[in-house]
Amino acid sequence: MTGSPISTRVLLLIEDNEADAELVSAYLSESMREQYEVHHVVSLKGALEALQSLAVDVILLDLRLPDSVASESVGKIRGEIGDVPILVLTGMSDEELALDCINAGAQDYLFKNELHPNALRRAIGYAITRKREAELRELRETMARYRSLASDAAETSVTAGVFGLGPVKARLPAEFDDCVGSYGRLLRTYVNQLLADAPKPRDSMELLVTRLGDLGAGPRDVIDVHTAALDEAAEEVNIKRHHSLIVEGRLFALEMMGLLVDYYRIGHRRRFQGTIP
Structure with a gap:
């Protein structure tokens, strides 16, 4: 019996800590339901360059980067790619900064020291689903306006x-x-x-x-x-x-x-x- 086709999600990981980046990639590789095509960069500059040619489904963003911090990173990425979901990776002591990122346009934040495979994949899935639901609502509303005219x-x-x-x-x-x-x-x-x-x-x-x-x-x-x-x-x-x-x-x-x-x-x-x- 043939199962459902495995979907592939394109993910941009912006993380300057190599150990954390390897851990995230390892967690995502354990999924049996989705495949993740992970593109890893270590700076905001590298992320903005990658987004010039890369179509991504979701972005994982380290809160502190060598060339940018907190909501500044979210704002610049938002300006580049519009409404692609952004999930912020943060430490427990940076929760206030993480909330600033939410106000700047990130969808959610995850504590690095509490990260585990299921939580990470679930957060990514929820973020993508919310975006698709918002797109569908916008499609229905726009088509309804056209038909009313x-x-x-x-x-x-x-x-x-x-x-x-x-x-x-x-x-x-x-x-x-x-x-x-x-x-x-x-x-x-x-x-x-x-x-x-x-x-x-x-x-x-x-x-x-x-x-x-x-x-x-x-x-x-x-x-x-x-x-x-x-x-x-x-x-x-x-x-x-x-x-x-x-x-x-x-x-x-x-x-x-x-x-x-x-x-x-x-x-x-x-x-x-x-x-x-």
Whole structure:
């Protein structure tokens, strides 16, 4: 009988004491349910450099490092990686400093002299679970807001009010579905380039807005397309990726609406042939 697949958790251990680092790694290696990919650095500087290229599930942070202490470390790491869980490793005499770290954004703290394998793995599991639950709540709340703005939720859509027409998805379902596919691909590209600090796909955005405008689309139609694209993405990508598309994609939706305003206000349109990238 085949058991459940073992999950792998990527962990960044920031600890300048080699003996403590080896102990943590040994405790994590005893797990039968999860595998831990441990990346060990000895300073805050090394941690910030590692986080430039490393996607981690959780961070274990020694309270006292050679180049940083306490909440300063938490604040700088938070600025680099956002909401990845941070667990602080501390001594009994440093509990007040550990609480300062909680106020700065750490999720929990563990006393080194009370550390044992089950407690360590349980704290890591709880931290990751809390983060995922928060992400799921945010996903549900954001999708609910989108749906409340979509044409289905409106007694009279903006499109109907301005043009005397119904929503694009009701009038032209095949064209709507095609726009959703193009929008979803463009949303992924936009988010990838935004996270990589690369130029936005402006030309492709203008092409898609021209197509939506030519179909008589209004702001609620953009919300319809955006929501449908996110619904499709939910079936194709993992939770972390879907969360990124929803959070970073809010700016994309706003920019698309702005371009649609330009389409109607100043006649800004882009000619296109074939399929939008």
